[in-house]
Amino acid sequence: xxxxxxxxxxxxxxxxxxxxxxxxxxxxxxxxxxxYHRPLLGLFxxxxxxxxxxxxxxxxxxxxxxxxxxxxxxxxxxPFAWLATIGKRMxxxxxxxxxxxxxxxxxxxEHPEISEDNYSGDARERAHRQLEAQWIRDCFSExxxxxxxxxxxxxxxxxxxxxxxxxxxKPLGTVKSDLYRGLMHLRKAFLDGND
Amino acid sequence: xxxxxxxxxxxxxxxxxxxxxxLRAFEADLARSxxxxxxxxxxxxxxxxxxxxxxxxxRPDLLNRIHSSLEAETAVTGPAGQAxxxxxxxxxxxxxxxxxxGILLVLNLFLVAKMSxxxxxxxxxxxxxxxELSPPDPTGPEAAVNAPGQNIETLHARIKGLESDVLKRDSxxxxxxxxxxxxxxxxxxxxxxNHDWQEEYxxxxxxxxxxxxxxxxxxxxxxxxxxxSESLGRADAGFGFADLAGRFLTGESAIAQGEGDFIGPxxxxxxxxxxxxxxxxxxxxxxxxxxQSRQAGDPALAEAAAPxxxxxxxxGFTVWRDDDQKGFLDLYNLPAVETxxxxxxxxxxxxxxxxxxxxxxxxxxxxGSFFYSVDEPxxxxxxxxxxxxxxxxxxxxxxxxxxxxGP
Numbered sequence: 044x045x046x047x048x049x050x051x052x053x054x055x056x057x058x059x060x061x062x063x064x065x066x067x068x069x070x071x072x073x074x075x076x077x078x079y080h081r082p083l084l085g086l087f088x089x090x091x092x093x094x095x096x097x098x099x100x101x102x103x104x105x106x107x108x109x110x111x112x113x114x115x116x117x118x119x120x121x122p123f124a125w126l127a128t129i130g131k132r133m134x135x136x137x138x139x140x141x142x143x144x145x146x147x148x149x150x151x152x153e154h155p156e157i158s159e160d161n162y163s164g165d166a167r168e169r170a171h172r173q174l175e176a177q178w179i180r181d182c183f184s185e186x187x188x189x190x191x192x193x194x195x196x197x198x199x200x201x202x203x204x205x206x207x208x209x210x211x212x213k214p215l216g217t218v219k220s221d222l223y224r225g226l227m228h229l230r231k232a233f234l235d236g237n238d
Numbered sequence: 239x240x241x242x243x244x245x246x247x248x249x250x251x252x253x254x255x256x257x258x259x260x261l262r263a264f265e266a267d268l269a270r271s272x273x274x275x276x277x278x279x280x281x282x283x284x285x286x287x288x289x290x291x292x293x294x295x296x297r298p299d300l301l302n303r304i305h306s307s308l309e310a311e312t313a314v315t316g317p318a319g320q321a322x323x324x325x326x327x328x329x330x331x332x333x334x335x336x337x338x339x340g341i342l343l344v345l346n347l348f349l350v351a352k353m354s355x356x357x358x359x360x361x362x363x364x365x366x367x368x369x370e371l372s373p374p375d376p377t378g379p380e381a382a383v384n385a386p387g388q389n390i391e392t393l394h395a396r397i398k399g400l401e402s403d404v405l406k407r408d409s410x411x412x413x414x415x416x417x418x419x420x421x422x423x424x425x426x427x428x429x430x431x432n433h434d435w436q437e438e439y440x441x442x443x444x445x446x447x448x449x450x451x452x453x454x455x456x457x458x459x460x461x462x463x464x465x466x467s468e469s470l471g472r473a474d475a476g477f478g479f480a481d482l483a484g485r486f487l488t489g490e491s492a493i494a495q496g497e498g499d500f501i502g503p504x505x506x507x508x509x510x511x512x513x514x515x516x517x518x519x520x521x522x523x524x525x526x527x528x529x530q531s532r533q534a535g536d537p538a539l540a541e542a543a544a545p546x547x548x549x550x551x552x553x554g555f556t557v558w559r560d561d562d563q564k565g566f567l568d569l570y571n572l573p574a575v576e577t578x579x580x581x582x583x584x585x586x587x588x589x590x591x592x593x594x595x596x597x598x599x600x601x602x603x604x605x606g607s608f609f610y611s612v613d614e615p616x617x618x619x620x621x622x623x624x625x626x627x628x629x630x631x632x633x634x635x636x637x638x639x640x641x642x643x644g645p
Contacts (some may be wrong), residue, residue, distance in 0.1 A: 047279060059593040069305075076301050084300075098300055104306050106311075111466070118275040123290050124282040131256050183290025197253045198285070204255050223249035230284025 045116050064112035075175040090199055104130035119223035135201035185232055190225035193218055252281045339562050462622050464554040464644035558619050565610045572604035581627040584619040592636055
């Protein structure tokens with residue numbers, strides 16, 4: 044496997060494990076899991092706002108990574124980005140399906156309203172999720188307000204660029220441009236941080 | 239050199255926003271352009287850099303679950319890596335081909351047997367003819383027996399016998415042909431039945447599973463099927479939703495959301511309804527509803543076994559999670575209410591009054607699925623009701639006509 048020159052030592056180690064997974068190396072799966080399961084679980088939790096669902100997506104992500112290890116292409120991203128992309132797509136697909144399903148609306152105060160807050164009653168769980176979501180939002184804090192808005196809608200809430208344009212009443216071209224500039228900004232921040 | 243538009247598309251790709259044509263076109267570009275691949279890597283690295291450092295609590299338990307899933311996958315899939323659905327499919331086709339091969343074998347054996355008999359008969363006829371044409375042997379006792387008149391009579395008798403055999407054979411061949419055509423028709427019906435239910439499973443799975451994905455953590459759930467007031471009390475009223483949902487939620491079936499991975503109440507043993515796959519409670523419901531005497535060719539099959547989305551009858555089911563105190567409601571063909579709106583009620587026991595849950599949002603063609611909760615601690619529904627309530631009324635008890643009810 045030829046690795047890109049901008050791979051860090053950690054990326055190289057992780058890419059080696061994926062290579063071993065493709066050959067059936069179960070220990071490599073354990074190592075990869077040990078290295079990345081915490082940030083991935085945080086990401087999926089921030090997207091889904093449901094710990095059970097996030098755990099399931101995490102499991103499915105590593106199962107899929109195990110089955111598709113031979114298809115990992117280091118040229119397209121780091122091992123972490125590969126895992127994150129696999130899981131993010133699954134998480135966003137779930138989110139979209141849930142979003143497509145409305146809740147029964149009560150007619151008066153006598154009838155309880157379903158909200159995100161009363162879905163999972165455990166306060167500690169909610170606080171934990173908020174922490175994850177805040178951490179990820181902090182990652183986008185250096186973006187302009189406009190970029191932050193579109194990147195969060197796309198990244199954390201799974202809206203397509205078309206949906207974002209419609210939701211924000213912005214031209215599609217502006218949304219695409221904001222998304223691109225937002226990602227470029229994050230890239231620059233990453234490079235600056237590594238200098 | 240990539241242009242701005244391509245770079246913007248690369249950003250959409252990294253964010254997972256490209257779909258269908260756009261995605262395929264971009265991936266084709268990606269395969270051709272090393273520069274574009276580098277740009278995608280750069281963008282994704284920048285995007286992931288921040289949250290990659292997030293370190294929540296260690297979760298070794300989830301790794302154990304991954305190992306268990308992999309072990310189960312290996313056990314089910316087998317060393318050849320064949321998916322369970324394809325194995326199931328193979329069994330079905332093996333059976334079909336087995337039946338076809340059996341018919342051909344019987345046909346061939348029959349023809350071989352007939353040819354042998356015909357050969358023997360022809361030998362006798364030839365010997366008779368030769369006796370007739372040959373000068374009689376005055377020395378042997380048979381010479382007297384094989385007189386020319388008797389020989390011709392015997393020959394005619396043999397010919398008649400052969401003609402009769404040919405007719406019988408033709409009749410038998412026609413019967414085999416008709417049986418084969420019948421089997422083909424029944425096979426088509428079974429395939430159609432399976433296809434309809436497969437679609438139903440996939441559709442239902444896509445609606446139910448996102449909410450109940452974490453069934454491994456569910457302490458208890460309740461499934462209630464709803465039928466219209468006309469069907470109440472009828473043995474064949476329901477569609478078997480309770481079985482269907484129960485199978486999803488207990489993980490009895492490995493449901494996946496793709497046609498290739500479908501595992502449902504497949505008819506696969508023989509193309510007759512009496513042989514619905516054993517162990518499928520839903521299939522048993524379908525079989526019971528249709529009656530043992532009905533075969534796949536029965537015109538009642540299509541109507542009786544059709545999934546709810548293919549039917550005009552109003553129906554539905556609810557699944558209630560005790561651990562989350564939250565319900566999922568799936569409705570089919572709910573009739574439109576001309577003055578007023580459909581309203582959902584539940585009750586915790588037959589002795590309790592119905593509790594108002596809320597107004598059911600409008601749905602296209604009366605089909606839709608919803609979540610709901612009830613303002614009662616530790617609630618578990620035993621009864622569910624959907625009524626047509628007048629517009630603007632402050633309802634505390636059901637007053638309107640019943641649209642759906644369960645159980």
